[in-house]
Amino acid sequence: MLESKVNHTETGTLRVKTGFAEMFKGGVIMDVVTPEQAIIAEDAGATAVMALERVPADIRRDGGVARMSDPDMVVGIVNAVSIPVMAKCRIGHFVEAQILQSLGVDFIDESEVLTPADMQYHVNKHDFKVPFVCGSRNLGEALRRIGEGAAMIRTKGEPGTGDVVEAVTHARQIMGEIRKVQGLPEDELMTMARDLQAPFELVRYVWANGKLPVPNFAAGGVATPADAALMMHLGMDGVFVGSGIFKSGDPVKRAQAIVKAVTHYKDPEILAQVSRNLGEAMVGIQVVALTPEQKMAVRGW
């Protein structure tokens, strides 16, 4: 047996954090509120679960301040499944993030679904061993979050609505801006960085590589297999489904169908087959019917 002589191991590195995010690609991350739902999600083929007390649709309905979930509830889910578990902290609430890291969650979502704790600053994610995912509506916002240490980006969409329109808008916006940066001559990058309000080195990375330096997922309003496949076609690396599964008539069947749709998004015959007889989709709210105060996507700085 060949034994290694080199023993210098390093944990919590940027490569280990973004590398973990790469493993979720082509997969579906599902919101769950109980260990039972987490097991259903795992059995349906979720690549990870997001543990929270209320799905976005209920947060929207209930109003009030939405905070990090109870540690007991998060640990209950961590212990129930073998797949990775994510949990949400409020924007800027680095103590909630420290608590979640100490509980052993695998990923933290610094999320606009919860009520922001800071109106100006996000968590300094470089300070943590656990990786973070953050929402963004455009390239500048995505690169600011990555600059703060985010290992994964997702569209914000409009969570808890079941209306995919905002996720589509944000995906098109980011992918369009990436193409625009890619087409620039090198000497225009600094001015572009100024206009995007984004770190220059990251703008340069996008220019050289034609993509974000971390995976970019769809989130916020995905409710059907067709929605999930649409987001994949728009260049997203995978999909978060929040209220869409457990607020629907047949969560098991819908969860399995969305998992298959993300893998086989280019195959309309498979999409047609998995879309049959899924029962009731979640009752939706049209994003255009929301007042500005009801929109979660505007949270984030």
Add this chain to the structure above:
Amino acid sequence: MNVGVLALQGDFREHKLMLERLGCSVQEVRLPKHLEGLSGVIFPGGESTTIGKLMVAYQMDAALKKFAASGGAIWGTCAGAILLATDIVDSNQPRLGLLEMRIRRNAFGRQVDSFEVPLEVAGLVAPFHTVFIRAPVIESVGEGVEVLSSFEGRIVVARKDRIMASSFHPELTNDSRLHQLFLEKVIGS
């Protein structure tokens, strides 16, 4: 050389880019028909339970067993290694059982315990910079299975004939030597 990358879920694009850099023509494999004409397939990292279920859903499991039986080479990295095992500790998840080994998922702990370390691998001259992410370890191997690398006494690369398994992620580095080894020594054997 025509090589496939199992593209059901996970970081298959990174493997594809690495193989293309080495001059391969790469096929993304999602359905049995995509295996035609391939001499080898790489199983990427990802979530092994997800990939296993998607394999069963469209008969990829039977197709891959047939592919291996007819001389196709397979290399599984991380989740991909789990799918190749005969025995997965504490799990009845789908697997192909193409490499006789007992494998343990998440053997180093949760994500905060994931790490990088330079490691020696048999057949490579200089150490390989390895990235372990919620990685499995191979607890034991069957007869004739060769151990190519281990970390702190735990097996992390194993091979028998045309099947190879590794716990870590060479596709997350710029080092293509293991991909080259797969193309030359495993597919070429």
